[in-house]
Amino acid sequence: MALFSFLKGPKSNPSLPLSLASLESDWHCHVLPGIDDGCQNEAQSLEMLLCYTAMGIKKIVATPHVRADFYKNTHTTISAAFQKVQHLIQTHNLPLLMEASAEYYADENFFQLITENQLMPIDNQYILFELPMQNPGLWGTKMIEMLQKKGYTPLLAHPERYRYWHNKPQEWSLWKNTGVCFQLNLLSLTGYYGAAERRAAEQLLEADYIDAVGTDAHGVRHLQKLNELTQNSLFDNLQQLPLLNRLG
Ligand SMILES: [Fe+2]
Structure with missing residues (x-):
């Protein structure tokens, strides 16, 4: 399979995947098949799993x-897709641990899920959520309050990607001060989403605002793109941080 030529070793392909062994885990990805805009089938999930293994991710x-608008996933749909990936891991004897969680979009459906105790936290504690890309919306403060009242820690996905904050770093401080954790997308440091996102990612790292990192990979193409991280000197610094990604 041509896609996996990089797994055969440096002789067959000099561009081995980047080692992410120091990070130990990926806290944000779309590896489950057929339930969102990530992997569309089990073959694509397997490509990602093999790549993760080659990268040293545990x-x-x-x-x-x-x-609510595009991906009405529930415990049931997520658990069913999760079982398929677990089966792939077992069948192919891969040294990978998996956890099922979600990336919640800040809409009314999210409020309902919080109210009804229907959330799927990471490590029984962290709720990964994303804001609209065009504007922060009206829900932020209330949502954080509700999550914290339930004993959860809100974890904001890719704060560097919200352009409405790029000239307002004080907004980042406000969110951090309310107890929200930040999850950085590794690809932002490569400039994958744009120069402004890369700059914001670097500013967040320099401010020591990053608590966790993720690939936000929607397929193996995103994992392969991570090779470009070696061109950003901040990647070395990032690997030294006490990130939530480390296994206890
Ligand atoms: Fe995502």
Whole structure:
């Protein structure tokens, strides 16, 4: 399979996947098949699993989209897709741990899930959520309050990608001060989402605001793109941080 030529070793392909062994786990990815805009089938999930193994990742937190408009995922749909990936791991004897969670979009459906205790936290504690890309919306403060009242720690996905905050770093401080944790997308440091996102990612790292990192990979193409991380000197610093990604 041509896609896996990089797994055969340096002789067949000099561009081996980047080692992410120091990070130990990926806290944000779309590896579950057929339930969002990530992997569409089990073959694509397997490609990702093999790549993760080659990268030295030990644990993957599957975080499919949960949003009322496009991806109405529930415990049931996520658990069913999760079982398929667990089966792939067992069948192919891969040294990977998996956890099923979600990336919640800040909409009314999210409020309902919080109210009804229907959330799927990471490590029984962290709720990964994302904001709209165009504007922060009206829900932020209330949502954080509700999550914290339930004993959860809100974990904001890719804060560097919200352009409405790029010239307002004080907004980042406000969120951090309310007890929200930040999850950085590794690809942001490569400039994959744009130069402004890369700059924001670097500013967040320099401010010591990053608590966890994730690939936000929707397929093996995103994992392969991570090779470009070696061109950013901050990647070395990032690997030294006491990130939530480390297994206890
Ligand atoms: Fe995502």
